[in-house]
Amino acid sequence: MARVSVTPAAPAPGPEPTAPLPSPYLDLTREAWAARRDDQPLSLTPDDIARVTGLGDRVDLHEVEEVYLPLSRLLAFYVNATAGLHRVTTDFLGERPAKVPFVIGVAGSVAVGKSTTARVLRELLRRWPQTPRVDLITTDGFLWPNAHLESRGLLERKGFPESYDRRGLLRFVADVKSGVPKVSAPVYSHLSYDIVPGAEIVVDQPDVLIVEGLNVLQPATVRSDRSTRQVLSDYFDFSVYVDAPVDQLRTWYVERFLRLRETAFADPDSYFHRYAALTDDEARETAGGIWERINEPNLVKNVLPTRDRATLVLTKGGDHKVTGIRLRRL
Ligand SMILES: Nc1ncnc2c1ncn2[C@@H]1O[C@H](COP(=O)(O)OP(=O)(O)O)[C@@H](O)[C@H]1O
Numbered sequence: 001m002a003r004v005s006v007t008p009a010a011p012a013p014g015p016e017p018t019a020p021l022p023s024p025y026l027d028l029t030r031e032a033w034a035a036r037r038d039d040q041p042l043s044l045t046p047d048d049i050a051r052v053t054g055l056g057d058r059v060d061l062h063e064v065e066e067v068y069l070p071l072s073r074l075l076a077f078y079v080n081a082t083a084g085l086h087r088v089t090t091d092f093l094g095e096r097p098a099k100v101p102f103v104i105g106v107a108g109s110v111a112v113g114k115s116t117t118a119r120v121l122r123e124l125l126r127r128w129p130q131t132p133r134v135d136l137i138t139t140d141g142f143l144w145p146n147a148h149l150e151s152r153g154l155l156e157r158k159g160f161p162e163s164y165d166r167r168g169l170l171r172f173v174a175d176v177k178s179g180v181p182k183v184s185a186p187v188y189s190h191l192s193y194d195i196v197p198g199a200e201i202v203v204d205q206p207d208v209l210i211v212e213g214l215n216v217l218q219p220a221t222v223r224s225d226r227s228t229r230q231v232l233s234d235y236f237d238f239s240v241y242v243d244a245p246v247d248q249l250r251t252w253y254v255e256r257f258l259r260l261r262e263t264a265f266a267d268p269d270s271y272f273h274r275y276a277a278l279t280d281d282e283a284r285e286t287a288g289g290i291w292e293r294i295n296e297p298n299l300v301k302n303v304l305p306t307r308d309r310a311t312l313v314l315t316k317g318g319d320h321k322v323t324g325i326r327l328r329r330l
């Protein structure tokens with residue numbers, strides 16, 4: 001009888017199944033990133049910078065030159081490349097080319113500097129010849145009104161995914177992306193701490209739409225029938241996550257609260273007018289309490305887990321200076 005000898009199969013080539021996956025990101029130092037500016041002249045004056053920053057804080061000019069200008073250069077390349085992709089798709093389909101806005105999401109914690117980043121990017125992108133019309137919306141406009149939140153026990157959950165009209169937000173971005181003219185969004189007021197009845201912001205076929213908010217990179221939730229929903233980031237061509245250590249974020253939140261006490265809260269119409277009379281210690285305690293009850297749990301549970309979905313992560317150290325940049329390349 002013939003003897004059958006069985007040789008053990010050679011191990012499959014490639015890494016062990018348990019080996020870590022390659023990182024989709026390239027990590028750049030601030031210096032390496034700044035060099036990517038490639039002699040692009042700075043097109044913002046100190047007055048322009050002052051205009052785009054919140055609460056009277058100035059964004060350092062070097063910061064704009066070394067971090068945000070190279071980012072706007074990369075974005076200008078992406079805008080051109082994405083327009084090229086649309087052209088080949090419409091050619092393939094035999095359709096007439098239509099103008100499609102380039103959509104950028106800006107995510108991160110409360111107080112990390114999302115609004116400031118988004119406003120600086122808007123000013124820089126407006127200066128590139130292919131993107132003169134840049135619109136910016138913040139997702140707080142899609143928070144449910146206080147009365148609705150209160151009736152569902154969600155007033156202490158402002159900023160959590162369930163506190164937003166997610167369908168309304170998705171429809172808004174989908175409409176803008178598909179070229180619908182004059183798409184309107186509701187408006188939130190930090191003064192009244194509520195949606196402003198009847199107010200709206202209208203977005204009319206811009207070259208670029210920046211969508212800034214805590215939860216813009218939220219993944220799809222699975223429905224009971226196991227189908228997944230569309231999500232906002234399906235409509236993003238690029239996304240930025242602004243990151244900083246949690247302790248630092250708490251400090252920025254409390255500092256901003258102390259400044260608001262002297263500015264916005266001092267207004268008798270402010271929802272938080274009662275905070276204007278707090279002493280420094282009381283204000284620190286109140287702000288720390290809001291941070292610990294609402295903003296930090298939301299950061300840890302809902303916002304931070306979305307960081308790895310961003311195209312680019314800007315990591316900040318103290319003074320809001322960007323210390324490192326991660327760019328998705330896979
Ligand atoms: N790049 C920056 N340089 C200096 N200050 C900044 C910078 N980014 C944000 N800030 C300040 O930090 C605070 C929080 O920024 P903001 O953009 O309002 O945060 P968010 O929109 O994430 O809540 C504000 O007082 C703002 O002026």
Ligand SMILES: CC(C)(COP(=O)(O)O)[C@@H](O)C(=O)NCCC(=O)O
Pocket residue numbers: 110138139140141158159160212213214215290294295
């Ligand atoms: C309005 C916010 C939910 C941020 O909303 P976003 O624009 O990121 O959608 C947040 O700034 C906020 O007010 N949070 C409630 C707790 C607090 O007062 O800090």
